[in-house]
């Protein structure tokens with residue numbers, strides 16, 4: 039079922055009437071959804087770079103001067119898509135009772151000895167991009183490393199001009215940070 | 221999913237000859253042949269060119285509808301016969317039709333966990349040569365509830381019957397029902413103080429228990445002598461046998477009408493068609509690539525009264541989850557780095573893990589009513605041997621709560637797939653759920669009957685937010701999606717308690733631009749009980765570490781908790797007709813603190829304790845995840861939450877950055893839009909002022925690790941994963957730039 043651009047916009051904003059929303063939820067999925075969403079999002083952002091893939095709320099993988107980077111809709115850039123964008127974000131780590139109680143009061147609070155609530159924030163606009171709840175000391179989770187070229191080549195059947203190997207390059211950031219320690 | 225050829229079975233049949241059309245082949249030969257065909261072609265039963273269903277789509281559709289109708293009718297038959305609330309209210313049952321070699325063709329709605337597990341039991345019987353050693357004849361009945369064969373826990377009992385047509389075994393019918401009593405150590409059918417197999421209760425190892433459609437008399441007597449609730453168990457079996465016979469009769473009618481060859485070929489093609497459809501769905505709705513998350517499993521066994529003393533220790537196990545969606549649409553889940561198995565009833569098994577994947581993948585991806593084994597064929601699980609997901613030898617272990625790690629893993633899996641749906645533009649498909657937990661009781665009820673059972677007011681936890689709307693309140697039971705448990709009072713007939721409250725709990729919610737559904741806590745007051753104990757029931761092993769279920773900037777719901785109020789003044793309050801305790805109130809100053817008495821705040825695995833009349837058991841689950849930055853929540857949606865008691869002004873201000881007041885003249889909530897916009901802008905500035913670059917945080921956390929300055933249970937947890945996996949070890953040490961020799965002080 040094809041969804042119109044107006045309906046898509048309202049659907050994502052949460053303002054589409056429930057009967058229409060329900061129809062989209064329950065109906066057969068539309069084959070051209072990706073193209074329709076891409077077109078909508080490209081119109082909504084205020085910068086010119088081409089969106090290759092919407093990554094998550096507010097973040098996009100875009101083509102920028104021959105490289106592929108993660109970019110916030112506010113314009114802030116997080117660097118190469120293969121390095122976990124969270125490493126370039128700002129963080130509020132809730133790791134004590136007081137800071138946890140702000141979100142989870144009383145009986146609802148996790149144990150700061152075991153759990154850390156990590157809030158990753160866009161340094162450009164202050165939007166909360168991700169909340170990570172993990173055991174203290176667990177490495178930052180790299181939620182999604184999409185295989186963009188396989189997606190465009192094989193799944194969409196319209197290859198991008200250049201290819202980039204889909205490999206986790208977060209270690210490049212770590213080695214920079216670790217240099218003074220050695 | 222790879223189907224391994226079984227060593228020792230004759231796998232050398234020429235693929236040119238199709239044995240199923242010949243009589244005289246053994247089931248073992250058939251099974252081996254099917255596996256070879258799949259390995260050789262990548263298509264189920266070697267069906268590279270499906271034609272039976274395609275040649276006449278109307279006939280094909282009619283055929284499938286008839287199968288489905290038979291299954292649904294069978295399932296409803298069971299619900300009429302059974303007396304168990306698990307069947308009648310929770311609807312924790314399902315029926316499937318299987319090929320002679322044990323592959324699922326069609327499945328009723330209900331608990332879709334067992335789609336593959338029940339077929340595994342049939343294949344186990346075939347591999348152990350039941351055909352010759354035990355005998356498989358028309359009217360035979362087999363029971364299996366032994367997780368070392370297959371399945372989720374002993375409480376799930378499979379009733380298995382062969383279907384014959386003119387002397388040839390042409391199919392199997394299997395029904396699963398969850399039992400309240402399986403003869404396990406008290407309390408309930410999923411006991412925690414339970415680490416060895418003996419305390420798990422009765423286990424039927426795919427045993428032949430009936431012939432000519434009748435249960436053996438000696439088996440019936442065995443049940444009556446072994447279970448406190450033998451009547452419920454036997455009525456469930458009658459329901460299952462009735463359902464199986466009904467489906468069997470309908471299969472024979474279908475064969476009569478459509479012909480035997482069509483039945484066989486179309487049945488197999490349904491599996492192959494579904495395999496192809498599942499790949500098509502993955503390729504239509506997701507984006508290939510690598511997705512990650514992590515599940516911590518907390519086990520509090522130190523105070524459990526178990527006689528296997530090495531089990532008495534608290535510990536945590538880590539389960540890193542990596543999902544890879546491949547070029548060809550295959551979806552692989554890799555658990556490299558999962559920590560070691562332990563002495564507790566919460567180790568998963570490969571069969572249990574497949575069960576978790578089955579219901580999660582069916583309810584979120586293959587939900588068009590055609591789910592069968594084919595829905596799982598494009599998926600694969602990599603479960604490290606010796607890990608908490610796949611112990612080397614399950615036989616000595618209790619298996620009552622395989623469910624707990626399974627539900628924690630696959631609720632998160634839903635969130636991982638959700639991230640992929642987002643990229644593809646299908647934000648309405650994003651979804652998470654969450655494991656619950658609660659208090660179960662055993663003892664003598666108001667009628668003087670001994671009750672060992674598990675009370676299961678499921679259907680009480682909210683659903684995760686999607687990318688386009690809030691999650692359903694109390695609508696998060698993906699496991700049995702049909703359950704509503706509107707008639708929760710039924711449990712009062714089975715257990716000596718009265719429900720004191722049934723209110724949505726606003727602080728259970730996972731915050732976000734779209735919030736998760738709210739959950740309903742259980743508030744049970746003991747009433748006319750004798751010698752009653754309470755203990756935990758576990759459906760998910762995360763407790764003090766919140767499950768990582770927030771999506772796109774949303775938060776996971778808060779911690780779940782259990783509280784027991786003992787020696788209260790409730791009797792006196794009732795006498796005086798004063799207000800009782802009905803709802804939690806604010807979690808920092810809960811209403812129950814008003815009650816005079818002893819307050820026990822428990823984790824999800826409390827050891828058994830004595831409870832008496834007027835004691836109150838409170839079990840509150842946390843909801844799954846919200847979606848998006850809460851500061852972006854729509855103010856009208858927030859106002860409605862306030863009106864409906866699903867938020868309060870404190871939540872509005874602290875979480876959503878919104879200022880709301882009750883207008884006393886109209887008794888309506890109002891949100892101050894202008895001041896809210898200012899507050900939200902200020903909040904974003906505050907965030908930036910308070911936040912630090914991740915690099916600073918990384919240095920600080922690294923120092924803590926180098927100094928061994930984190931909780932000893934966590935250090936031991938990391939050590940366990942490092943013992944299990946070199947890949948985990950090197951990635952962990954690389955991330956934190958730790959020296960090779962680092963152990964965190966653990967020897």
Ligand SMILES: [Zn+2]
Pocket residue numbers: 110111112113114160161162163164165
């Ligand atoms: Zn931004």
